Amino acid sequence: MGSPGYVPLILALSASCFRAAAQLPLVINTWPFKDATQRAWDTLHSGGLALDAVEKGCSQCEFEQCDGTVGYGGSPDEHGETTLDAMIMNGNTIEVGAVGNLRRIKSAISVARAVMEHSSHSLLVGESASIFAQNMGFLSEDLTSNTSLSIHAEWLSKKCQPNYWKNVFPSAKTSCGPYKRKEGQWSKRHRMPAHVVDVHNHDTIGMIVIDKSRSIVAGTSTNGATHKIPGRVGDSPIVGAGAYADSTAGAAAATGMGDIMMRFLPSYQAVEYMRLGMEPTTACQKVIARIQKYYPKFFGAIICANRTGGYGAACSKCPGFNQFHFMVHNPSGTSEQIVDCI
Ligand SMILES: *[C@@H]1O[C@H](CO)[C@@H](O)[C@H](O)[C@H]1NC(C)=O
Ligand SMILES: *[C@@H]1O[C@H](CO)[C@@H](O)[C@H](O)[C@H]1NC(C)=O
Numbered sequence: 001m002g003s004p005g006y007v008p009l010i011l012a013l014s015a016s017c018f019r020a021a022a023q024l025p026l027v028i029n030t031w032p033f034k035d036a037t038q039r040a041w042d043t044l045h046s047g048g049l050a051l052d053a054v055e056k057g058c059s060q061c062e063f064e065q066c067d068g069t070v071g072y073g074g075s076p077d078e079h080g081e082t083t084l085d086a087m088i089m090n091g092n093t094i095e096v097g098a099v100g101n102l103r104r105i106k107s108a109i110s111v112a113r114a115v116m117e118h119s120s121h122s123l124l125v126g127e128s129a130s131i132f133a134q135n136m137g138f139l140s141e142d143l144t145s146n147t148s149l150s151i152h153a154e155w156l157s158k159k160c161q162p163n164y165w166k167n168v169f170p171s172a173k174t175s176c177g178p179y180k181r182k183e184g185q186w187s188k189r190h191r192m193p194a195h196v197v198d199v200h201n202h203d204t205i206g207m208i209v210i211d212k213s214r215s216i217v218a219g220t221s222t223n224g225a226t227h228k229i230p231g232r233v234g235d236s237p238i239v240g241a242g243a244y245a246d247s248t249a250g251a252a253a254a255t256g257m258g259d260i261m262m263r264f265l266p267s268y269q270a271v272e273y274m275r276l277g278m279e280p281t282t283a284c285q286k287v288i289a290r291i292q293k294y295y296p297k298f299f300g301a302i303i304c305a306n307r308t309g310g311y312g313a314a315c316s317k318c319p320g321f322n323q324f325h326f327m328v329h330n331p332s333g334t335s336e337q338i339v340d341c342i
Contacts, residue, residue: 256300
């Protein structure tokens with residue numbers, strides 16, 4: 001029956017459906033890393049598969065050093081060295097290739113793909129991963145830049161502040177290391193220096209591509225947390241944490257405080273929510289809410305895409321971070337999209 005409220009309701013529904021209309025193919029990535037989005041889209045357009053599109057898209061960021069937080073020459077560790085973490089996951093076969101703490105090789109996501117395609121392993125780390133990469137034909141070169149040198153020099157001049165140590169002697173709040181374990185009474189409370197990984201330190205590209213054949217691939221690439229303790233590997237190369245893809249359900253990719261987020265396997269969880277029929281936006285929000293129960297002030301965001309090309313995102317509100325920007329490209333065009341944090 002034509003009640004007065006009926007027509008406006010339909011209009012409102014179709015408006016929201018139009019906004020997140022499910023269309024394929026789809027490229028979606030964290031942060032306004034536009035060139036990466038375009039490169040992935042162009043790769044699909046010229047006949048590439050989802051796997052190629054994710055590799056090329058993330059490679060673009062590694063090459064451009066997106067915000068200094070992806071690729072060489074950014075986020076030096078305590079020794080001043082830049083090391084890289086990356087992953088790629090094939091949602092058709094549930095194969096994964098990843099590298100953690102990769103040294104002296106610029107193209108981390110391509111090395112991750114080589115781990116997937118030229119070994120039966122899923123994750124290689126550190127110096128040995130670099131040797132693997134060299135054997136696979138990747139060039140070994142210094143990842144240091146003038147920027148990473150100056151970030152490290154400034155950190156040293158500020159008595160190594162901020163840093164990621166706790167319960168050590170001498171106090172990590174006032175001194176550089178080397179540190180020793182502090183015996184006796186100490187606080188068990190979590191200490192995460194908010195200004196180490198924050199909104200100005202975007203930290204990761206996470207990308208999901210669904211191609212015309214409905215193959216879903218997800219990938220990540222990052223140079224990790226600035227001033228990290230050497231050996232630290234974040235969430236990005238950890239399957240289910242940094243990203244996850246299953247062509248029968250969908251994919252997700254996370255960004256933010258990896259040390260916290262990886263404890264919740266947020267990308268895996270989001271995909272499982274979508275498998276149960278949840279809308280991508282709701283799946284993303286539920287994952288963020290779960291982490292907030294334990295870490296109410298954590299900085300992080302996640303993108304979600306279901307198998308028919310519906311997508312969404314969510315982020316955790318914290319000081320200086322109220323909105324999360326991400327990129328979408330589908331047959332309707334390319335756009336930078338914004339979501340309000342919860
Ligand atoms: C770093 O700075 C030095 C001195 O200013 C300059 O000569 C050199 O070309 C710079 N290196 C890079 C990689 O930009
Ligand atoms: C995917 O998400 C879109 C947009 O939210 C929705 O319309 C569509 O029904 C979802 N597809 C599946 C298979 O759940």
